[in-house]
Amino acid sequence: xxxxxxxxxxxxTEKGKDVELRCDPISGHTALYWYRQSLGQGLEFLxxxxxxxxPDKSGLPSDRFSAERTGGSVSTLTIQRTQQEDSAVYLCxxxxxxxxxxxxQFFGPGTRLTVL
Amino acid sequence: xENVEQHPSTLSVQExxxxxIKCTYSDSASNYFPxxxxxxxxxxxxxIDIRSNVGEKKDQRIAVTLNKTAKHFSLHITETQPEDSAVYFCxxxxxxxxxxxxxxxxxxxxxP
Numbered sequence: 210x211x212x213x214x215x216x217x218x219x220x221x222t223e224k225g226k227d228v229e230l231r232c233d234p235i236s237g238h239t240a241l242y243w244y245r246q247s248l249g250q251g252l253e254f255l256x257x258x259x260x261x262x263x264p265d266k267s268g269l270p271s272d273r274f275s276a277e278r279t280g281g282s283v284s285t286l287t288i289q290r291t292q293q294e295d296s297a298v299y300l301c302x303x304x305x306x307x308x309x310x311x312x313x314q315f316f317g318p319g320t321r322l323t324v325l
Numbered sequence: 326x327e328n329v330e331q332h333p334s335t336l337s338v339q340e341x342x343x344x345x346i347k348c349t350y351s352d353s354a355s356n357y358f359p360x361x362x363x364x365x366x367x368x369x370x371x372x373i374d375i376r377s378n379v380g381e382k383k384d385q386r387i388a389v390t391l392n393k394t395a396k397h398f399s400l401h402i403t404e405t406q407p408e409d410s411a412v413y414f415c416x417x418x419x420x421x422x423x424x425x426x427x428x429x430x431x432x433x434x435x436x437p
Contacts, residue, residue: 213368242424251331251429252369252414265424300368313359314425316368 211235213317215301221323222291230286230320234303241284242314243276244300252300258284291324298322327352329417331428339436344405346431348415349397355417358391358398359425364411372413373400405435 214233222228234241243255254268258278269275273291278284288295298319304312328351338344348358356377361369375382375389375398382389386405391398398417402409412432416425 252427254424254426257424313371313374316361316370318368 213301213303213315215299215317215320217320218318219321219323221325223325224293225290227287227289228291228322230288230299230322232284232286232301232303232317234282234284234301235315236282238303238305238315239281240304240306240312241278242302242304243284243286244302245270245297246300246319247297255286255299288322291322293324296322296324327355327417327419327426329415329426329428331415331431333431334429335432335434337434337436338405340405340407342405344402344409344433344435346400346413346415346433347397348399348417348428349395350417350426351396352417352419353393353396354419357418357425358389359416360389360400361414361416361427362411363414363430369414402433405433407435407437409433410435 216231239260241258245253256263256276257265260281261278273289276286298321300319301317302314304314306312331348336344359374360372362372363369373384373387373389375391380391386403388401412430414430415428418425
C-alpha cells in the first residue's frame with residue numbers, strides 16, 4: 210500500500226512569508242509525528258498527534274510554528290513569518306498505534322524548506 | 326527527559342570490514358531501542374530494533390546489542406558493502422511514551 214506522503218517536496222520562500230507543509234500518513238495509522246532535520250543534523254522532534262489531538266507540542270521551537278490534524282488523517286505544519294534558520298527538511302512519520310513503545314515509525318520523504 | 330548520545334559522528338571503513346556504532350541513553354526506564362538507516366536524499370527506515378528484555382538481536386549482517394546496566398546499545402554491521410553507506414540513527418523510548426529520542430546520527434562510508 211501507499212506509504213507516508215508529504216507535499217510539497219521542495220519549498221523556497223522569502224523571509225517573513227508563511228508556509229504550509231502537508232503530511233498524509235499511512236491509512237489507519239493513528240499516531241503522527243513531525244520532525245525537523247537540519248543539514249547534517251539529527252532528527253529534532255516537533256510535535257506528536259494521537260488522532261486529532263496533540264498531547265505533546267513540546268518540540269515546537271517557537272509560537273511561529275503550529276500544526277493541526279483533521280479527521281485523524283492529514284496533518285499540516287504551518288510556519289508563520291519564516292526565518293532563515295527555519296531552513297531544513299521537515300519529516301513526517303506515522304505509526305499504527307501511539308502510546309506503545311514498540312510501534313515502528315514510517316517516515317515520509319520530507320519537505321525541503323529553503324528560506325531566502 | 327531522555328538524552329541519547331551517539332558515536333562516532335562519522336565512520337569510514339573498507340568494504341568487507343565490520344562497523345560498530347554506539348549509543349548511550351540516560352533514562353533507565355527506556356525499554357525500546359530502534360535503529361534507522363537514512364540513505365542520501367531518502368527517508369529514514371527502520372532496520373533493526375531491540376527491546377529491553379533481550380541482550381542481542383541479529384538479522385543477517387546486522388546485529389544490535391544492549392547493556393541495560395551500562396545504559397548503552399550498539400549496532401554492528403559485518404562484511405560491509407558500499408550500499409551500507411548511509412546515516413544511521415539510534416533511538417530510545419519507554420513504555421507509555423510514544424516519542425523516541427534520537428541520537429544525532431552516524432555517517433557510515435564504505436569504500437569499495
